Amino acid sequence: MTDWQSEAAPVVAERIMARVGERHPNKTKRLRTFEERLESRMSPLLEKMHDLYGWRWDFAWWLEGVIEVAADAFLRRDKTLRRLDAEASLDWLNDPATVWAMAYTDRLCGRFADLPETAEHLRSLGVTHLHLMPPFERPEGGGDGGYAVASYRDMHPPLGTTVELREAIARLRDEGIQVVLDFVANHTAENHFWAEAAKKGDERFRAFFLMFPDRTQPEEFLPHLRSIFPDRGGDAFTWRPDVAGPDGGMWVWTTFYGYQWDLDYRNPDVLVEMARELLFVVNLGVSVVRMDATPFLWKKLGSSCENLEEAHIVLQILDLLVELAAPSVELLSEAIVHPDDVSRFVRADECRLGYNPVVMSTIWDAVATRDTRLLRMSLEHRQVLAEGCQWLTYLRSHDDIGWGFADEDAEALGIDPQAHRRFLTDFYVGEFPGSFGRGLRFQQNPVTGDCRVSGTLASLAGLEDAAESQELAAIDMAVDRILAMHTLMATSSGIPLLYLGDALGLLNDRSYVERIDEADDNRWLHRPFFDWAMLSRLEAGTEGQSRLLSGVRRLMQMRTGLPALARAGVKVTDQTDVAVIGYVRGDSEHRLEIVVNMSDRDATGVVESRGLDLWSGRTIGAGLCRLTPYQVLVIAGDADGAEATSMVRT
Ligand code: GLC
Numbered sequence: 062m063t064d065w066q067s068e069a070a071p072v073v074a075e076r077i078m079a080r081v082g083e084r085h086p087n088k089t090k091r092l093r094t095f096e097e098r099l100e101s102r103m104s105p106l107l108e109k110m111h112d113l114y115g116w117r118w119d120f121a122w123w124l125e126g127v128i129e130v131a132a133d134a135f136l137r138r139d140k141t142l143r144r145l146d147a148e149a150s151l152d153w154l155n156d157p158a159t160v161w162a163m164a165y166t167d168r169l170c171g172r173f174a175d176l177p178e179t180a181e182h183l184r185s186l187g188v189t190h191l192h193l194m195p196p197f198e199r200p201e202g203g204g205d206g207g208y209a210v211a212s213y214r215d216m217h218p219p220l221g222t223t224v225e226l227r228e229a230i231a232r233l234r235d236e237g238i239q240v241v242l243d244f245v246a247n248h249t250a251e252n253h254f255w256a257e258a259a260k261k262g263d264e265r266f267r268a269f270f271l272m273f274p275d276r277t278q279p280e281e282f283l284p285h286l287r288s289i290f291p292d293r294g295g296d297a298f299t300w301r302p303d304v305a306g307p308d309g310g311m312w313v314w315t316t317f318y319g320y321q322w323d324l325d326y327r328n329p330d331v332l333v334e335m336a337r338e339l340l341f342v343v344n345l346g347v348s349v350v351r352m353d354a355t356p357f358l359w360k361k362l363g364s365s366c367e368n369l370e371e372a373h374i375v376l377q378i379l380d381l382l383v384e385l386a387a388p389s390v391e392l393l394s395e396a397i398v399h400p401d402d403v404s405r406f407v408r409a410d411e412c413r414l415g416y417n418p419v420v421m422s423t424i425w426d427a428v429a430t431r432d433t434r435l436l437r438m439s440l441e442h443r444q445v446l447a448e449g450c451q452w453l454t455y456l457r458s459h460d461d462i463g464w465g466f467a468d469e470d471a472e473a474l475g476i477d478p479q480a481h482r483r484f485l486t487d488f489y490v491g492e493f494p495g496s497f498g499r500g501l502r503f504q505q506n507p508v509t510g511d512c513r514v515s516g517t518l519a520s521l522a523g524l525e526d527a528a529e530s531q532e533l534a535a536i537d538m539a540v541d542r543i544l545a546m547h548t549l550m551a552t553s554s555g556i557p558l559l560y561l562g563d564a565l566g567l568l569n570d571r572s573y574v575e576r577i578d579e580a581d582d583n584r585w586l587h588r589p590f591f592d593w594a595m596l597s598r599l600e601a602g603t604e605g606q607s608r609l610l611s612g613v614r615r616l617m618q619m620r621t622g623l624p625a626l627a628r629a630g631v632k633v634t635d636q637t638d639v640a641v642i643g644y645v646r647g648d649s650e651h652r653l654e655i656v657v658n659m660s661d662r663d664a665t666g667v668v669e670s671r672g673l674d675l676w677s678g679r680t681i682g683a684g685l686c687r688l689t690p691y692q693v694l695v696i697a698g699d700a701d702g703a704e705a706t707s708m709v710r711t
């Protein structure tokens with residue numbers, strides 16, 4: 062920060078507050094709280110806005126603009142939300158009782174109004190946070206399952222109204238469940254009113270998007286860009302004859318689908334208007350906002366247009382505005398990029414939470430190879446986060462699975478990263494001899510050979526294959542494998558994130574090919590409808606998937622009683638067998654040791670310290686121990702063990 066910035070900050074703050082005060086003469090008392098919050102945030106805001114737009118003659122106008130947007134949103138928070146802001150605490154980030162789940166409202170229960178009825182099931186899994194896929198208005202044809210937003214102010218009609226969504230969020234909160242919604246920061250839908258205005262030639266809104274009259278500039282950008290959806294032909298630009306241009310149309314920047322128009326944050330007008338939409342979502346009553354596709358927010362010629370410093374600054378500004386308007390709300394970053402870049406998006410002054418694609422993909426690696434060395438590497442070297450931040454650890458999401466380990470990590474183990482990724486894809490689509498994966502290839506890149514995989518957790522992890530064989534032993538083995546994976550998710554790092562339905566072992570849903578809006582995106586394969594009848598059946602049973610359901614429930618409840626999981630950091634233990642992964646969480650006061658056999662054969666594990674295995678209730682001594690296929694040991698120090706077992710009913 063330069064001298065002039067620290068001198069200017071209070072002066073600017075005062076002037077802006079005077080203007081805001083004039084517009085809301087009867088809110089002076091309430092605005093004092095906002096003014097107090099602004100005091101410590103004005104300098105960083107000024108600095109960051111200046112980093113992005115300081116060269117503009119109208120810089121001061123935009124600076125005032127973002128603060129006014131925050132003040133307006135602040136004034137719109139109702140009594141309940143204001144109380145939450147006053148009580149805001151970050152304790153839940155490290156609380157072992159925090160468990161996330163995700164679902165599509167329609168596929169879970171139908172409509173917003175039905176959401177509160179799901180609370181009982183959510184509670185049985187220990188869920189405290191529910192991420193609902195984007196419920197907003199979208200273009201015809203489905204709009205990427207909601208990730209093409211036509212308006213944040215209007216909901217997708219089959220789901221219900223904005224009022225109903227607000228009510229559902231409030232009712233779930235009363236049940237102890239916080240709602241998380243998306244903010245699709247990188248783009249809008251082709252039929253958002255900004256895009257519609259741009260089509261009609263409105264100069265202001267044209268400047269919201271990246272549009273080119275011919276191929277000159279796109280061709281300069283293209284060689285540096287990664288193709289996100291290669292099935293589209295490797296082009297990040299879409300020719301739109303409906304946008305008036307000199308040659309009867311314009312090329313529009315579309316990183317994802319052609320109907321998802323990238324926004325140009327180099328234009329401060331975009332930042333101000335997107336901040337307004339973000340804070341509208343915040344004021345629906347959510348406790349966390351998932352910032353979609355964070356790496357892509359800033360474009361610069363000659364760069365990959367991913368992970369640029371300016372993208373971070375945009376997020377930091379948005380975070381400051383959320384702190385001003387709604388300090389109880391946190392941001393989650395979705396950055397599925399190189400491990401080093403992933404963790405850069407997770408900062409106390411940016412997004413406090415981030416998905417952990419490295420642990421996710423190396424768990425799948427261990428399952429396919431029965432070799433835990435890459436997983437050990439990611440636990441040992443890839444978990445450090447800034448203070449006050451947290452990972453979301455997951456096994457799969459609504460998206461495809463990519464092989465997100467670092468090339469250098471694989472090479473350090475003597476593994477050829479590209480060949481290994483090809484193997485993993487082959488394995489999970491069932492094309493490798495003896496494999497049990499039942500997935501589909503997603504978006505194979507013909508140039509680089511890169512490919513991702515679609516499929517539900519259960520189908521990829523062998524339950525579908527086993528169910529077809531109708532052999533009970535094979536089904537049991539698949540269930541044990543899936544439970545072992547859940548154990549890693551629940552104990553290795555961060556907050557566990559469940560995809561609702563995975564605890565039932567829901568298999569691939571091939572019916573998407575019959576639905577015209579879904580047929581050409583096979584991620585719908587792994588977004589099955591939740592099966593409430595099956596839930597009741599499984600609850601009544603004891604075998605196969607019933608054991609999966611009760612096991613996941615037990616695991617999530619077990620977490621609650623394990624203070625060791627509240628501590629950051631994980632120490633990988635030495636093992637003699639590559640199939641076994643072992644690690645220690647916590648400290649000398651609260652210690653938890655996990656040992657898992659990630660293979661379908663017997664293995665020998667090494668236990669560092671004696672303690673009580675919470676799964677079996679048996680005391681395990683230090684030293685070598687024999688592990689059956691996918692056997693899991695969750696060993697607590699004696700005192701913690703006794704407490705945790707008393708909390709969990711089996
Ligand atoms: C995110 C979403 C994904 C979507 C993409 C474009 O990565 O998770 O489903 O396709 O962004 O919005």
Ligand code: GLC
Pocket residue numbers: 289354395396397398460461463
């Ligand atoms: C890429 C993007 C990620 C997106 C996914 C969708 O992995 O990095 O943001 O979710 O593609 O398939």
